[in-house]
Amino acid sequence: MIDEDWILRVDHLYKHFGPTCADCHQLTGPTQGRSRCPRCGTVWACVDVNLQLAKGEVLGIVGESGSGKSTLLQMIHLTVQPDRGHIWYRADGETAHDLTTLNRYEARLFRNTHLGIVYQRPELGLNMRFSIGGNVAEKLLLAEWRHFGRIRARTTELMVKTELPPERIDDEPPTFSGGMLQRVQIAKALASRPTILLLDEITSGLDVSVQARILDLLRRIQWEDRITMLLVSHDLGVVRQLARRTIVMKNGHIVEAGLTDQILEDPQHPYTQLLVSSAL
Numbered sequence: 001m002i003d004e005d006w007i008l009r010v011d012h013l014y015k016h017f018g019p020t021c022a023d024c025h026q027l028t029g030p031t032q033g034r035s036r037c038p039r040c041g042t043v044w045a046c047v048d049v050n051l052q053l054a055k056g057e058v059l060g061i062v063g064e065s066g067s068g069k070s071t072l073l074q075m076i077h078l079t080v081q082p083d084r085g086h087i088w089y090r091a092d093g094e095t096a097h098d099l100t101t102l103n104r105y106e107a108r109l110f111r112n113t114h115l116g117i118v119y120q121r122p123e124l125g126l127n128m129r130f131s132i133g134g135n136v137a138e139k140l141l142l143a144e145w146r147h148f149g150r151i152r153a154r155t156t157e158l159m160v161k162t163e164l165p166p167e168r169i170d171d172e173p174p175t176f177s178g179g180m181l182q183r184v185q186i187a188k189a190l191a192s193r194p195t196i197l198l199l200d201e202i203t204s205g206l207d208v209s210v211q212a213r214i215l216d217l218l219r220r221i222q223w224e225d226r227i228t229m230l231l232v233s234h235d236l237g238v239v240r241q242l243a244r245r246t247i248v249m250k251n252g253h254i255v256e257a258g259l260t261d262q263i264l265e266d267p268q269h270p271y272t273q274l275l276v277s278s279a280l
């Protein structure tokens with residue numbers, strides 16, 4: 001990737017949960033095979049994480065449960081505050097802004113305008129008591145859309161785009177199937193035309209055929225809208241279908257990064273070799 005091409009850049013990002021002690025760094029990490037310090041109990045969820053996202057690219061993040069993928073995504077989503085490090089965002093032709101310096105109001109507006117997120121569990125991304133129209137409206141109101149007619153028209157447009165029946169605009173999420181709920185989440189995430197879409201294990205737990213249709217949909221959206229995506233999964237098989245580049249996380253650290261095809265063909269780190277052999 002050309003260095004000047006990035007829209008999002010994460011520099012030396014750290015996040016821990018716990019009191020920390022003098023031995024934390026020696027006792028945790030991929031070499032030790034643990035994120036939790038056995039002396040003080042602190043979990044090192046992300047340690048010195050660096051990455052760049054080019055405009056319009058899909059970057060995969062793979063790693064086992066607890067490797068720090070969701071924490072990284074939440075820091076980029078500005079819902080978890082990093083301990084240190086920077087998250088730079090740069091829109092077309094603009095100067096870069098460090099998102100970690102935004103106050104709560106600015107962060108919320110940025111999140112609702114420029115970012116969309118889809119979770120594995122629909123109840124995290126949707127208000128289950130609001131209709132589909134209400135859920136999309138919630139996101140648009142937070143992005144400072146005010147016109148009821150425009151909000152309603154945008155919702156119908158998004159339902160068509162995500163292959164949901166528009167006549168179900170007033171139905172509530174519990175009446176939809178698992179695959180449809182992921183489409184509703186995608187529709188809501190795309191509502192304000194964000195520049196970056198964050199996807200956290202969104203096909204885990206779905207039937208293979210339903211999973212394939214969701215991945216097809218994302219591929220089409222990425223193609224049509226040129227939207228930048230960060231795709232988190234424990235499954236290299238899912239990531240390979242969408243992401244040209246992939247980073248591999250283990251115990252809070254990035255242990256390998258590169259072109260997905262190259263990682264699959266010639267994994268360098270022993271943990272990646274294990275991931276690849278189990279994905280084949």
Ligand SMILES: Nc1ncnc2c1ncn2[C@@H]1O[C@H](COP(=O)(O)OP(=O)(O)OP(=O)(O)O)[C@@H](O)[C@H]1O
Nearest residue numbers: 017035043045063064065066067068069070071072
């Ligand atoms: N709020 C929190 N308080 C304490 N520990 C946390 C908190 N959030 C995350 N952790 C810990 O940080 C580590 C990384 O968690 P994270 O959810 O980012 O991993 P993950 O790779 O996304 O795994 P999973 O796919 O299971 O969610 C885990 O050990 C987790 O228990």
